[in-house]
Amino acid sequence: MEGTKQSSKTIRISSDGLYRGATVHTPFPLENSDFLKLTKVNSLLPIWAHTFFTGTSVFSxxxxxxxxxxxxxxxxxxxxxxxxxxxxxLVALALAFEGLYLMLPSEKKVKISKIAKHFKENTPKAAGFGNE
Structure with missing residues (x-):
């Protein structure tokens, strides 16, 4: 995979300073620790919950x-x-594990909800189309 390429191409910017035809949005700052919270499996509960749900579905x-x-x-x-x-x-165990997974807090769920809130509040706008 190639890195970032620099370009000497001229970009037209309108008099109000906005790119025309580009999408403008506020990025979400993601730290390395946040990335690890989102990708690391720190609990077996979601694995058990989804495994029992899948197994119960197949058996059903x-x-x-x-x-x-x-x-x-x-x-x-x-x-x-x-x-x-x-x-x-199996149904009782699947419901218990899924219920626990949904009810118990986790750092991953907190971070995902912060990201979702950020992008809900900072929806991307297409510059140059009357909604800047």
Whole structure:
């Protein structure tokens, strides 16, 4: 990947000092520590939450397919009570882990909400189109 290129090309700037046809926005200053908060996995809770949610979804589809096959397509296999109990436990665990993940604070969520707030308050404007 190449670095920044300097250009000696002339850029026309209007009398009010704005680039015409360029997008102007306020950048978000991201420190190295903030970058690490956003990219480092500092907790296994989100991993467990998403893993249980995904696993429960796949198992639910399997049980649903088995039930549809028996009910509507005259399949011989029925959904067993063990599968129902397993599905109930998986749903409870998935809801518990996802709930904990959503409720508990984390540095990553705080930083992401600050970034979202910054860009919501400082929406980019297209210079030269009447909204400078």
């Amino acid at each position: 589809i399997t049980v649903l397919a088995k039930w549809i096959n028996h009910k509507y397509l005259d399949g011989i296999e029925t959904v067993s009570s063990t599968e129902i109990i397993t599905l109930t436990i």
